[in-house]
Amino acid sequence: MSKILIVGANHAGTSAAKTILTNYPEHEVTVLDANSNISFLGCGMALWIGNQISGPEGLFYSSKEQLESLGAKVYMQSPAEKIDYDHKAVYAKDMDGNEFSLNYDKLILATGSLPIIPNLPGKDLENVQKVKLYQHAQDVIARLENPDIKNVVVVGAGYIGVELAEAFERHGKNVTLIDVADTCLPTYYDEPFTDMMRENLRENGINLAFGETVVELKGDTKVKEVVTDKNTYPADMVILSIGFRPNNELGKDKLKLFKNGAYLVDKKQQTSIEDVYAIGDCATVYDNSIQDTNYIALATNSVRSAIVAAHNAAGSFIESPGVQGSNGIAIYDLKMVSTGLTLKRAIGLGIDALATDFEDFQKPEFIEEGNEKVKIRIVYDKNTRRIIGAQMASKHDMSMGIHMFSLAIQEQVTIDKLALTDIFFLPHFNKPYNYITMAAISAK
Ligand SMILES: Cc1cc2nc3c(=O)[nH]c(=O)nc-3n(C[C@H](O)[C@H](O)[C@H](O)COP(=O)(O)OP(=O)(O)OC[C@H]3O[C@@H](n4cnc5c(N)ncnc54)[C@H](O)[C@@H]3O)c2cc1C
Numbered sequence: 001m002s003k004i005l006i007v008g009a010n011h012a013g014t015s016a017a018k019t020i021l022t023n024y025p026e027h028e029v030t031v032l033d034a035n036s037n038i039s040f041l042g043c044g045m046a047l048w049i050g051n052q053i054s055g056p057e058g059l060f061y062s063s064k065e066q067l068e069s070l071g072a073k074v075y076m077q078s079p080a081e082k083i084d085y086d087h088k089a090v091y092a093k094d095m096d097g098n099e100f101s102l103n104y105d106k107l108i109l110a111t112g113s114l115p116i117i118p119n120l121p122g123k124d125l126e127n128v129q130k131v132k133l134y135q136h137a138q139d140v141i142a143r144l145e146n147p148d149i150k151n152v153v154v155v156g157a158g159y160i161g162v163e164l165a166e167a168f169e170r171h172g173k174n175v176t177l178i179d180v181a182d183t184c185l186p187t188y189y190d191e192p193f194t195d196m197m198r199e200n201l202r203e204n205g206i207n208l209a210f211g212e213t214v215v216e217l218k219g220d221t222k223v224k225e226v227v228t229d230k231n232t233y234p235a236d237m238v239i240l241s242i243g244f245r246p247n248n249e250l251g252k253d254k255l256k257l258f259k260n261g262a263y264l265v266d267k268k269q270q271t272s273i274e275d276v277y278a279i280g281d282c283a284t285v286y287d288n289s290i291q292d293t294n295y296i297a298l299a300t301n302s303v304r305s306a307i308v309a310a311h312n313a314a315g316s317f318i319e320s321p322g323v324q325g326s327n328g329i330a331i332y333d334l335k336m337v338s339t340g341l342t343l344k345r346a347i348g349l350g351i352d353a354l355a356t357d358f359e360d361f362q363k364p365e366f367i368e369e370g371n372e373k374v375k376i377r378i379v380y381d382k383n384t385r386r387i388i389g390a391q392m393a394s395k396h397d398m399s400m401g402i403h404m405f406s407l408a409i410q411e412q413v414t415i416d417k418l419a420l421t422d423i424f425f426l427p428h429f430n431k432p433y434n435y436i437t438m439a440a441i442s443a444k
């Protein structure tokens with residue numbers, strides 16, 4: 001029997017706790033979380049804010065009570081404040097402010113990430129919001145009820161920014177979306193795809209301010225304007241969504257860190273100290289598309305890294321196969337998915353990369369209804385022919401196709417092998433010469 005202590009119980013911590021409790025009932029599992037809720041699906045935040053779902057209740061899939069029913073001891077609203085790694089002790093405060101300490105045999109750090117807040121004049125003005133927690137979403141929704149909030153400026157056109165821009169527009173607000181990059185979603189897609197999303201946003205009435213640097217947020221007590229290096233935008237509410245940074249407060253002076261501060265872990269999720277694991281957004285991942293360590297903050301990575309750490313902490317040896325950063329987004333009718341590297345990023349990394357593109361209807365032309373075009377790009381290494389990335393866009397739900405590319409990158413499949421891969425045909429679903437095969441066959 002080991003004492004396993006998990007610090008942080010959102011997606012990563014909950015997944016680790018459940019894996020240990022259900023597979024290894026002989027261990028004593030204790031869970032600490034600073035917040036009052038666990039398992040909030042931030043990915044549903046935009047749907048909630050945009051009134052596309054009836055409420056937030058379904059965005060939670062676990063609770064203190066559920067973990068307790070599986071046998072864990074759970075302390076909510078109890079932030080860990082200090083860890084003595086040499087003596088295997090965690091010092092925390094409970095919800096009444098009382099200090100207490102817990103010893104562990106194995107420690108799993110699942111403290112997640114924090115929104116990056118740019119050091120801008122005016123960042124502390126009223127109605128300048130960050131969006132990460134359930135409570136942040138509640139706060140934003142309460143403010144949106146105020147009819148004086150007419151102009152919403154979203155800073156950062158990554159995943160959160162683009163999703164929330166749609167949500168605010170659905171609320172009838174005048175929305176401006178700003179990014180320093182000259183397009184939206186630049187990390188995930190190449191220009192032919194970002195152009196589609198840009199057009200989609202514009203057609204739906206969102207003001208786009210790409211290639212602009214915010215220099216100041218102006219107001220009295222409340223924010224009134226966002227000033228960039230090129231323009232000034234009226235703003236009754238500002239959302240800061242320019243990315244996450246790992247929450248490494250408890251280990252930054254003791255554990256080895258990645259360049260952005262994430263806990264550096266091996267394929268067992270173990271940190272630089274034995275018996276200390278790190279999972280989810282506070283830890284690094286092994287990225288198969290670059291065959292190196294990376295930082296990719298996604299709930300999917302959190303859940304899987306947690307399973308790996310849980311088995312290792314409980315005494316079974318398993319290794320992570322690594323990740324590809326697979327992701328997806330649906331804005332109005334447009335759906336886009338990607339995995340691995342964009343062509344731009346691959347070239348930026350010095351890889352001799354090429355892309356093969358194809359666009360076609362999903363199904364044969366004689367299927368007259370529910371037949372949309374799909375655009376695909378496959379990125380591959382010119383020398384090794386290995387597939388290193390893929391992007392797809394359509395009004396049709398083609399999302400499942402990206403999983404095959406994720407596996408292809410993980411398993412180092414070549415573009416030539418993909419060209420001859422058995423892909424079934426049925427007119428209800430696709431074409432005999434479907435876009436995946438055609439893109440692969442067309443590769444130089
Ligand atoms: C709006 C939004 C939409 C998103 N959409 C998607 C999506 O569609 N798909 C996707 O894959 N990802 C999405 N993400 C990202 C995803 O939410 C994160 O990657 C995920 O939350 C990471 O989970 P985690 O458990 O590692 O960390 P976190 O969610 O950051 O949780 C960390 C937990 O640790 C606790 N904690 C921190 N410090 C302490 C301490 N000292 N003591 C005790 N407890 C502590 C916190 O209270 C928290 O509960 C989205 C995020 C947001 C904000």
Ligand SMILES: NC(=O)c1ccc[n+]([C@@H]2O[C@H](COP(=O)([O-])OP(=O)(O)OC[C@H]3O[C@@H](n4cnc5c(N)ncnc54)[C@H](O)[C@@H]3O)[C@@H](O)[C@H]2O)c1
Binds near residue numbers: 118157163184296
């Ligand atoms: N659908 C999904 O899978 C989904 C949805 C939401 C969030 N997430 C994940 O959550 C994490 C955080 O999301 P996010 O949208 O905050 O980050 P992001 O990395 O997706 O996007 C950040 C954006 O901010 C821009 N930016 C950076 N500094 C800026 C500045 N000073 N001014 C203006 N723009 C600036 C970047 O160019 C980028 O476009 C990411 O890892 C993301 O993948 C995923």
